[in-house]
Amino acid sequence: MDFTLHVWRQAGPEEPGRMEILPAEGISPDMSFLEMLDLVNERLLAEGKEPIAFDHDCREGICGMCSLVINGVAHGPDRGTTACQLHMRRFQDGDSIYIEPWRARAFPVVKDLVVDRSAFDRIIEAGGFVSVRTGGAPDANTLPVPREEAETAMDAAACIGCGACVASCPNGSAMLFVAAKVAHLAHLPQGQPERERRVLAMVQQMDAEGFGNCTNHEECEAVCPKEIPTRFIHEMNRDYLRAGMRARV
Numbered sequence: 001m002d003f004t005l006h007v008w009r010q011a012g013p014e015e016p017g018r019m020e021i022l023p024a025e026g027i028s029p030d031m032s033f034l035e036m037l038d039l040v041n042e043r044l045l046a047e048g049k050e051p052i053a054f055d056h057d058c059r060e061g062i063c064g065m066c067s068l069v070i071n072g073v074a075h076g077p078d079r080g081t082t083a084c085q086l087h088m089r090r091f092q093d094g095d096s097i098y099i100e101p102w103r104a105r106a107f108p109v110v111k112d113l114v115v116d117r118s119a120f121d122r123i124i125e126a127g128g129f130v131s132v133r134t135g136g137a138p139d140a141n142t143l144p145v146p147r148e149e150a151e152t153a154m155d156a157a158a159c160i161g162c163g164a165c166v167a168s169c170p171n172g173s174a175m176l177f178v179a180a181k182v183a184h185l186a187h188l189p190q191g192q193p194e195r196e197r198r199v200l201a202m203v204q205q206m207d208a209e210g211f212g213n214c215t216n217h218e219e220c221e222a223v224c225p226k227e228i229p230t231r232f233i234h235e236m237n238r239d240y241l242r243a244g245m246r247a248r249v
Ligand code: FES
Pocket: 055, 056, 057, 058, 059, 060, 061, 062, 063, 064, 065, 066, 082, 083, 084, 085
């Protein structure tokens, strides 16, 4: 298969960016999207040119590092799929493919398709942890957790922190990410002692990082590779309101 790539190239955070047209020829339909980029990079290097910088790690949909807007959609055309799990057979031979980085004020471009997502780390540092002694795994397993609560916590814990929710939101909101991290702990007994402090601190940090607010577009849910539902945002809003009122009292 042959493709024409339109790739965002930007030498550094302060440099101006532009779309560059690059050929991607002789691509196997069974290649993943990142393998296709690897091949393009090998050819660029062989020609003495600068390879395309892009983030990746596990290439199995686990780490959340791959962060590409493909043809205008975060992670590309397949629902519930990360860019690293997308295959070239999903495209037509001869297609033009537009590849851009996450675009959000809180995710500045580092180089080409790589953005700085350390804002997410700082939100987690603000409250995405438990400080009670939980012991080892066998101790945790002796704590009875109602099945429904355990399932909900697991649904929220599926978030891989890739940032597609932010990239797809017209407000650049991180509400789905923060809501998933808040809900993950709020549905477990170990997360109860700091439940109110946690939601206040994480939302405060989210605002400080420059993420926008949620106005119910629900683009985030549509592109989330783990299909985290927006009902976690509603849940977080209730927790935030309750915690704020109690803090004032
Ligand atoms: S590289 Fe890890 S989720 Fe895509």
